[in-house]
Each structure stands twice: as structure tokens, then as C-alpha cells.
Amino acid sequence: MSLQGNSENYFGGQDQGKQGEEYMEGEKRYAWVEVNLEAVRQNLKRFRKHVGPDVRIMAVVKADGYGHGAPQCARAALSTGATMLGVATVDEGVALRHAGIAAPILVLAEPPMEAIPLILQHQLLTAAHSTEFVLALGEAADARGTVAGYHLKVDTGMNRVGIHYSDAGDFLRTISFHRGLNLQGVFTHFATADDVDTYDFGVQMRRFEESLHNIRYMGYNPGMVHAANTAATIRYKQSHFNMVRIGIGMYGLHPSEITKSMVELHPAMSVKAKVSLLKSVPVGEGVSYSFTYRSPGNVLIATLPLGYADGVSRALSNRMDVLINGQRLPQVGNICMDMLMVEANMRGSMLKPRANIELGDEAVIVGRSGNEAITLDDMARVLGTINYEIACRFGMRLGRVYLD
Numbered sequence: 001m002s003l004q005g006n007s008e009n010y011f012g013g014q015d016q017g018k019q020g021e022e023y024m025e026g027e028k029r030y031a032w033v034e035v036n037l038e039a040v041r042q043n044l045k046r047f048r049k050h051v052g053p054d055v056r057i058m059a060v061v062k063a064d065g066y067g068h069g070a071p072q073c074a075r076a077a078l079s080t081g082a083t084m085l086g087v088a089t090v091d092e093g094v095a096l097r098h099a100g101i102a103a104p105i106l107v108l109a110e111p112p113m114e115a116i117p118l119i120l121q122h123q124l125l126t127a128a129h130s131t132e133f134v135l136a137l138g139e140a141a142d143a144r145g146t147v148a149g150y151h152l153k154v155d156t157g158m159n160r161v162g163i164h165y166s167d168a169g170d171f172l173r174t175i176s177f178h179r180g181l182n183l184q185g186v187f188t189h190f191a192t193a194d195d196v197d198t199y200d201f202g203v204q205m206r207r208f209e210e211s212l213h214n215i216r217y218m219g220y221n222p223g224m225v226h227a228a229n230t231a232a233t234i235r236y237k238q239s240h241f242n243m244v245r246i247g248i249g250m251y252g253l254h255p256s257e258i259t260k261s262m263v264e265l266h267p268a269m270s271v272k273a274k275v276s277l278l279k280s281v282p283v284g285e286g287v288s289y290s291f292t293y294r295s296p297g298n299v300l301i302a303t304l305p306l307g308y309a310d311g312v313s314r315a316l317s318n319r320m321d322v323l324i325n326g327q328r329l330p331q332v333g334n335i336c337m338d339m340l341m342v343e344a345n346m347r348g349s350m351l352k353p354r355a356n357i358e359l360g361d362e363a364v365i366v367g368r369s370g371n372e373a374i375t376l377d378d379m380a381r382v383l384g385t386i387n388y389e390i391a392c393r394f395g396m397r398l399g400r401v402y403l404d
């Protein structure tokens with residue numbers, strides 16, 4: 001096990017001089033994200049079974065692997081049959097190259113022109129949809145004596161980025177003269193693949209088919225054709241084409257309620273911390289900023305060394321639970337930037353004995369403890385958002401421990 005990331009020394013000073021060495025779990029800071037790489041591999045095997053042997057799998061590791069760590073998850077994915085990686089920015093692609101990853105990497109949206117030298121230097125593939133960008137890419141490649149590969153992004157209705165689906169053929173005709181360019185793929189992205197309603201998905205599918213037809217009719221080879229994100233991969237076989245792009249699913253999370261009964265996935269992320277202080281707080285005393293909680297009796301308050309700068313949204317204050325030794329305990333008081341407090345139990349009564357908690361015990365913010373579990377979906381529901389966002393947030397500051 002190794003602890004990575006920019007965690008800091010919460011308890012002050014005692015590990016100075018250890019910089020650069022490998023840290024054991026909890027040695028540097030008593031809060032961390034645990035990533036189960038075996039779960040990532042299991043999930044990818046499950047998707048391989050689902051799409052069959054003839055469809056390629058792109059592992060989408062943007063936003064530092066949805067907060068799970070991009071290089072580690074990329075390696076786990078590549079070892080289980082993914083053949084390409086997807087990122088959102090050129091910087092993310094370069095970071096993977098610096099981590100020693102040689103697999104094909106596609107930047108999923110057209111980057112700024114200024115990034116072209118880096119794209120060529122690190123042999124990244126990029127999405128493109130404007131003639132200005134693509135011609136500049138071709139010129140730069142030609143000047144280096146190489147050919148730049150790119151995937152044409154087609155907008156079939158999400159109205160975000162991409163060339164309009166009826167213009168794809170004309171686009172290729174405009175730029176096809178350039179010897180520095182190599183069209184390696186054509187792709188689109190679905191806006192509603194996770195919706196109960198299937199109508200809008202169908203519209204996007206038909207538009208994509210139409211653009212592919214035009215491209216082929218005009219004599220161009222689209223190369224790799226891909227469209228499906230996790231939700232479409234699970235629900236719509238007709239959207240698989242040559243490759244599927246799996247993001248959220250490889251981390252063991254579902255894109256929506258609908259897919260939960262369709263494939264079994266194993267969440268890879270847990271968030272844990274050690275109880276760093278336990279104290280009795282007498283009745284009426286407030287806890288944390290603004291005293292949104294006051295002790296209802298003689299309670300035991302446990303302090304955990306993580307807060308909203310680590311990804312535990314402040315909007316969860318007094319609305320979330322924490323698991324300690326298999327017990328579900330309420331978080332109380334406002335969540336601070338670097339700490340949060342838990343009502344570790346009333347100090348004993350005949351009906352409710354004092355919680356069995358000691359300093360240094362492991363608290364589970366996301367994950368399992370005994371028979372209890374807290375999921376990213378639980379948190380997302382309370383916050384009115386999606387599991388994707390919560391997972392990314394836990395990638396901000398916490399160090400990560402990898403279980404291989």
C-alpha cells in the first residue's frame with residue numbers, strides 16, 4: 001500500500017525529512033481515499049463480457065480518473081482489456097505520458113490551438129470539429145515531418161461541441177487535401193442515454209448514422225466509430241459500433257438508477273479517516289462554526305480530520321452519517337474546511353450503551369463498515385447532484401491508498 005497525492009501533515013511537523021519517501025497508510029494525514037483496483041478490473045471485465053470480443057473499450061480517466069487517480073486506474077483498465085484512454089484536457093494526457101503510459105490517449109474535446117505542440121510532442125490523439133484547428137494541427141505535424149491523428153467530433157443533438165451532423169462530410173472534403181492529417185475516428189456523445197425516456201437517444205442515433213452514411217458516401221473512411229458512454233453501453237447494443245467509452249462504470253458507479261438492475265458493478269472508492277479527538281460535550285454547548293448543533297445531553301463528540309476542502313461538501317452539515325466500527329452515527333455541526341464532527345453517542349444509558357469508539361478508530365465516510373454502507377449515490381441524493389461530481393470532489397486534496 002502506498003499513499004499518494006498532496007496530503008499534508010495534519011498533526012504538525014513530526015514527519016519532516018520524509019518527503020519523497022513512500023508513506024504507509026495514515027502515516028502522513030489521518031484521512032484518505034481508498035481505491036480498490038481489483039474492483040476497477042472486475043468492472044472492466046464485466047463490460048468486456050457485455051460488449052463481446054469485437055468492440056474495443058476506451059477507459060475514460062479524465063478529472064484524475066473521476067477522483068480515483070488517473071494513472072493507477074488507467075493501468076488497471078489497460079491490464080483488463082481497455083485499449084485506449086480518454087481524457088478531457090491536453091494536460092491530463094501529458095500527465096499520463098509522464099506516468100509512463102504509452103497507450104493511445106484521446107483528448108475528448110478540441111483543445112486550444114496553443115496546445116498543438118504538446119499534442120504532437122506526446123503523441124496524443126485529439127478530438128476536432130473546426131477546420132481552423134484541424135488545419136493548424138496538420139500544418140504543425142507536417143512541419144515536424146509527421147502525420148497527426150484525430151477523431152472528428154459530431155454534434156448529434158447535445159449542442160455542446162462538435163460539427164453539426166449534416167456537415168461532417170463537407171468538413172472532411174474541406175480538409176482532406178492535407179497530408180499532415182489522418183482521420184482515425186468519428187464519434188458523438190449522447191445527452192440522454194441514462195434517461196427513462198428513449199426518444200431523444202433515438203434521434204441522436206439516427207443523426208449519427210446519417211453523418212456516417214454521408215462520410216462514407218463521399219468516399220471517406222471514418223476509422224473507429226464510437227458513441228456510447230457507460231449508460232448507452234449498458235442499455236443500447238446498437239450504439240456500440242467499434243468502441244465504447246466507459247467512464248463512471250469502470251469506477252463501479254452507475255450513471256442512473258435504470259442501469260442498476262442491468263449490470264453488477266463494484267464501487268472502487270472508499271473514503272476513510274481516523275478519529276483524531278474524542279471529547280464529552282455537556283448539554284447546551286455548541287459544536288463547530290455558528291453552533292448549528294448544540295449538545296442535547298452529555299454527548300461524546302468525535303473529530304475527524306477531513307472537511308469540505310477534501311470533498312465533504314459543507315451542504316452535508318447535519319445531514320450525513322459516518323460509520324465507525326459498524327455503527328451509523330450522525331455528523332453534527334457545520335462541516336469545516338479541514339475537519340468534521342460526529343456525535344459518537346450519548347454517554348451511555350440503559351437503553352443505548354455508549355458507543356464503542358476509541359481514539360484512532362477508523363471512520364468510514366464512504367464505503368462499508370460491518371453491515372452498514374454509505375455510497376456516493378447516498379451523498380449525491382442529499383446534495384441534489386450526481387455521483388460523478390461527488391467522486392471528483394474526493395480527488396481534490398486527500399491522499400490515496402491503493403488496494404491492488
Ligand SMILES: *Cc1c(COP(=O)(O)O)cnc(C)c1O
Pocket residue numbers: 060062108189228229230231245246247248249255
Ligand atoms: C466523460 C465522457 C465519457 C464517459 O461518460 P460516463 O458516463 O462516465 O461513462 C464518454 N464520452 C465523452 C465524450 C465524455 O466526455
